[in-house]
Amino acid sequence: MNILIFEYNNFGTEDVKECLEKKGYKYTVVETDEYRNRVSPEFDRLFEEKFSEGINGEKYDCVFTFNYSPVISNNCKARNVPYIALVYDSPQVLLYSYTIINTCNYVFIFDKTQYMELKKEGINTVYYVPLAVNTDRMKRMSAAQEQNRSRFTEVYGGDIAFVGAMYNEKHNLYDKLDGISDFTRGYLDSVMNAQRKVYGHFFLEEVLNGEILKDMLNSLPLEPNNDGVETIQYLYADYFLARKMANDDRTEIMSRLGRDFGKEYMVNLFTFNETPMLLNVNNRGPVDYYNDMPYIFNNTRINLNITLRSIKSGIPLRGMDVMGAGGFLMSNYQADYYDWFVPGEDMVMYESVDDLSDKCRYYLSHDNERKQIAANGYGKISEFHTYDVRFKEMFDVVFN
Incomplete structure (x- = not known):
């Protein structure tokens, strides 16, 4: 499993890295605040660069972030790669972006009420999990x-x-x-x-x-x-x-x-x-x-x-x-x-x-x-x- 991670001052990134290493998974961590924007040509270029590089010539199997990013979702959709987002912040206005329905998305939300509100609206790309x-x-x-x-x-x-x-x-x-x-x-x-x-x-x-x-x-x-x-x-x-x-x-x-x-x-x-x-x-x-x-x-x-x-x-x-x-x-x-x-x-x-x-x-x-x-x-x-x-x-x- 090869995982591309984008992060910017997120609590838990070091813990995620340790977890993945124990499982024998490979990952690349890219630190940038551009992925928190709804639209960012600069991030699109960065994503293309990092995604194309892969890990030692091997392609990435998925992209992971804490919290949800519309610009990452759109990039993953264009490449047909799963996007996993683990939400720990609230409020999270980006969850109400139209991109939330992108089929590449797997958005795990820690607030059951918010998850149910989205699910009732027919959003099938969200899941409920507590934090870790x-x-x-x-x-x-x-x-x-x-x-x-x-x-x-x-x-x-x-x-x-x-x-x-x-x-x-x-x-x-x-x-x-x-x-x-x-x-x-x-x-x-x-x-x-x-x-x-x-x-x-x-x-x-x-x-x-x-x-x-x-x-x-x-x-x-x-x-x-x-x-x-x-x-x-x-x-x-x-x-x-x-x-x-x-x-x-x-x-x-x-x-x-x-x-x-x-x-x-x-x-x-x-x-x-x-x-x-x-x-x-x-x-x-x-x-x-x-x-x-x-x-x-x-x-x-x-x-x-x-x-x-x-x-x-x-x-x-x-x-x-x-x-x-x-x-x-x-x-x-x-x-x-x-x-x-x-x-x-x-x-x-x-x-x-x-x-x-x-x-x-x-x-x-x-x-x-x-x-x-x-x-x-x-x-x-x-x-x-x-x-x-x-x-x-x-x-x-x-x-x-």
């Missing part, structure tokens, strides 16, 4: 850690931690809606506050219409791409409001945990954002996905997953990574967890900020139960959700 973890890499890191456990605990350890963006940048899209009326802003604040109380159903797209939508368009005009079927409501809800809600959700949660636990326990936040408003929370700055993050998960008693609302039901990569590193996962409700894990046995879900605080208090004082849950979650990941397992499943679909 390289547990072999986790084992190597764990062995290295055991050589000097105290140092790793000192550098990475804590009682409660969240790793991720706070979405409070000055250039965030929601704040660019500065021309909307007070009525529209009040309406948007109200529907976002209502959505924050609801897990399991993302309804913001449904409530953007009429004069509200017209006012938003007047303030910051948007147009759907002419080669796609995404709606204006989708763009505003998933790219503007969902990210604003992520800022609100994460700020409220970290503020609450800092207030409830920060004086007694170590509450850590690993992010590139500045957070002077969070009292009793240690902002430890950004960390490297490969070299630091697994140690944080393994050395923190409670690891938080606070899902971006545009992920409607899927298990985010962060949740899989926590369990794959042997960490204890505390996550908001996401329906897809029930497909693969048992909440309360493999990981824990919270239903509200109050519930989260109560459960943090409980598991900080029940170490044995917490450690057993973390071990159960790791066991499920290592048996069913490694890259070895996932690529076998995907290749079985593509080549059998």
Whole structure:
């Protein structure tokens, strides 16, 4: 098997390479951001060059990327070669490109609700799979850690931690809606506050219409791409409001945990954002996905997953990574967890900020139960959700 891989700062590329090497497959990795465009003559030329080269004179059997690329799909269609895309980001407006129906496509989506929405529209090139973890890499890191456990605990350890963006940048899209009326802003604040109380159903797209939508368009005009079927409501809800809600959700949660636990326990936040408003929370700055993050998960008693609302039901990569590193996962409700894990046995879900605080208090004082849950979650990941397992499943679909 010869595989052509295009990537640009994707989490997991190194793990994919290790997986393929173990299987004895050959691959070429090409790093370029051009493949993320809908149309790119420059990329077309690059694709032709790399695809024609092959590997030691042998042709490529398929092309692989994380997330979906219309320009790659069209190039694969022209050459009648399978295109395998494993989607881990959300939102993913490129999934609504007309190219999604190209018969060369095998698009594996981690969000079951989004997969079902596309499938119901007759899109037969999409498939549902959860994301994966390289547990072999986790084992190597764990062995290295055991050589000097105290140092790793000192550098990475804590009682409660969240790793991720706070979405409070000055250039965030929601704040660019500065021309909307007070009525529209009040309406948007109200529907976002209502959505924050609801897990399991993302309804913001449904409530953007009429004069509200017209006012938003007047303030910051948007147009759907002419080669796609995404709606204006989708763009505003998933790219503007969902990210604003992520800022609100994460700020409220970290503020609450800092207030409830920060004086007694170590509450850590690993992010590139500045957070002077969070009292009793240690902002430890950004960390490297490969070299630091697994140690944080393994050395923190409670690891938080606070899902971006545009992920409607899927298990985010962060949740899989926590369990794959042997960490204890505390996550908001996401329906897809029930497909693969048992909440309360493999990981824990919270239903509200109050519930989260109560459960943090409980598991900080029940170490044995917490450690057993973390071990159960790791066991499920290592048996069913490694890259070895996932690529076998995907290749079985593509080549059998």
